[in-house]
Amino acid sequence: MASSIRVRATSSGETTEVQALIQHPMDSGFVKDAKGELIPPHFIQQLTFEHDGKSVFVADWGPAVSKDPYIKFSFKGGKKGDDLKISWIDNKGTSDTTTAKIQ
Numbered sequence: 001m002a003s004s005i006r007v008r009a010t011s012s013g014e015t016t017e018v019q020a021l022i023q024h025p026m027d028s029g030f031v032k033d034a035k036g037e038l039i040p041p042h043f044i045q046q047l048t049f050e051h052d053g054k055s056v057f058v059a060d061w062g063p064a065v066s067k068d069p070y071i072k073f074s075f076k077g078g079k080k081g082d083d084l085k086i087s088w089i090d091n092k093g094t095s096d097t098t099t100a101k102i103q
Contacts, residue, residue, distance in 0.1 A: 007100040009084045016078030016102055018049060018057070020071045020086060028063035043091055047071070050085040051078050078102045 004023040009016055022044065029041030041063050049057040056075040078084065080102055087097040 004096050005086050005088070005098045007084065007086055007098065009078065009100050009102045011078050011080050011082075011102045014076050015074050016051075016076075016084075017074045018072065018084065020049075022047070022069050022071070022088065024068065024088075024090065026063070026065050026067045026069065030063070041091060044069070044088045045091050047088045048086070049073075050087075051075065051082060056084075 006021045006023075007018065008020075009018045024044055025042055026044065027039045027042040029038065031039050033039050043063045043065065044061050047057075047059040047061065047069075048055055056077075057071075057073050059071070061069075082102045084100045084102055085097065086100065087095065089095040
């Protein structure tokens, strides 16, 4: 299965800028389908970015985050060529992990 996470991490001096797009339905449980039945909740509960074994960004989410969330943040300490690990787990126990090289 192809990863549902697309990441770009760019280092400039001391700061690494990260942009990520995560493909996920992020269903709140409050929206009805074409038949008028509620679509069950299905959303990412925790998103984590790790560099050098340490978390540099952690998001604890609920059902209010929109479909295919986009994240942008920066952190200090990343260098070109370093690995950035990205992982998430949702309320159904599904998870995904990918590793991106800092450019």
